Amino acid sequence: MTLFSFSFIGPFLSTLIFCFIALSYSASLGAEEWGSPPIRPISSLIRKKLFHSIFLHKDDSACPAKNFYSYKSFIHASKHFPKFGTTGSLATRKREIAAFLAQISHETTGGWATAPDGPYAWGLCFKEEINPQSNYCDASNKEWPCYPGKSYKGRGPIQLSWNFNYGPAGKALGFDGLRNPEIVSNNSVIAFKTALWFWMTERKPIPSCHNVMVGKYVPTEGDIAANRTEGYGLVTNIINGGLECGIPGDARVDDRIGFFKRYAKLFNVDTGPNLDCAYQKSF
Missing domain, CATH: 1.10.530.10 (Lysozyme)
Structure with a gap:
């Protein structure tokens, strides 16, 4: 004597298949239809x-x-x-x-x-400021001190300037903005990152x-x-x-x-x- 009827398997599998299809379909629908856009x-x-x-x-x-x-x-x-x-x-x-x-x-x-x-x-x-009027060093800013001989003129898409921007941008993005500000006009990806950093911060x-x-x-x-x-x-x-x-x-x-x-x-x-x-x- 079996514990359950084999006739039950057919509709059970049909239900599973239906649920699978429904889930797959819902995942493929547009964001506006399901309220939580990917x-x-x-x-x-x-x-x-x-x-x-x-x-x-x-x-x-x-x-x-x-x-x-x-x-x-x-x-x-x-x-x-x-x-x-x-x-x-x-x-x-x-x-x-x-x-x-x-x-x-x-x-x-x-x-x-x-x-x-x-x-x-x-x-x-x-990609960099032409004929800057200064080296854009705010000497009063002790948190992001200027490095001797460096210019913090405008560079990149947003024309990032001043030591108080180069310093934190470099820290956030993984480069030394105070010692190597030139990288913003030498590396295209970093240049765009500095612009987006300024935009998002x-x-x-x-x-x-x-x-x-x-x-x-x-x-x-x-x-x-x-x-x-x-x-x-x-x-x-x-x-x-x-x-x-x-x-x-x-x-x-x-x-x-x-x-x-x-x-x-x-x-x-x-x-x-x-x-x-x-x-x-x-x-």
């Missing part, structure tokens, strides 16, 4: 063709950074910052990438008003550019009083507000906005509000 790499949002459409002239012979800023280096560097371009809705992710690329384009632009393809097609033309009371662009910025009473409202203009304030913000019609701010508008269009996403910082006080 983290996709930014390479799914900015492919090589789009990258080169954005930076049409970065490898022209007229650009000192010719063949330095490669798509491969950008994608490789972005993997060090897994929240970049992967936070929020699809539109938010695209907008953040476009905003980042727009800001680094302004910092490294080789464009001019009548340039071929327009002034906003010449980002990533430079909060420096209280200054928020990170990332948090501003993905809607995680919480203004303080001081921010509200200073009219520092969420948007691309606030990112400009974080990057260079002391020189550019609080000045209606500033050409540098307009240039940053011009890049962002072009890139947002290429990403098929809106720019969002508050593009300038004309009436914001700097941090």
Whole structure:
């Protein structure tokens, strides 16, 4: 006498097969249908063709950074910052990438008003500051002391400058920023990493550019009083507000906005509000 009927096995196996198929199907469905989207790499949002459409002239012979800023280096560097371009809705992710690329384009632009393809097609033309006015050493900063004979001038996509930025960037990314700042303009991956480090890093009371662009910025009473409202203009304030913000019609701010508008269009996403910082006080 058997302990159970063999006739039970058929429906039992059928149930198991059905469950397996259902689980496999659910795993393959889009993020929007199941509420917890998988983290996709930014390479799914900015492919090589789009990258080169954005930076049409970065490898022209007229650009000192010719063949330095490669798509491969950008994608490789972005993997060090897994929240970049992967936070929020699809539109938010695209907008953040476009905003980042727009800001680094302004910092490294080789464009001019009548340039071929327009002034906003010449980002990533430079990899280091030309004719710096100083060695950008803040001797009063004892935590990140300058190394004799070194210049902390602008280098890389974000034009990282000053010893108090090179020091912590190097510590976070695994290079000696104070003794070997030149590596930022000699190593393409490290160059992109420094730009992304600056973008992603909060420096209280200054928020990170990332948090501003993905809607995680919480203004303080001081921010509200200073009219520092969420948007691309606030990112400009974080990057260079002391020189550019609080000045209606500033050409540098307009240039940053011009890049962002072009890139947002290429990403098929809106720019969002508050593009300038004309009436914001700097941090």
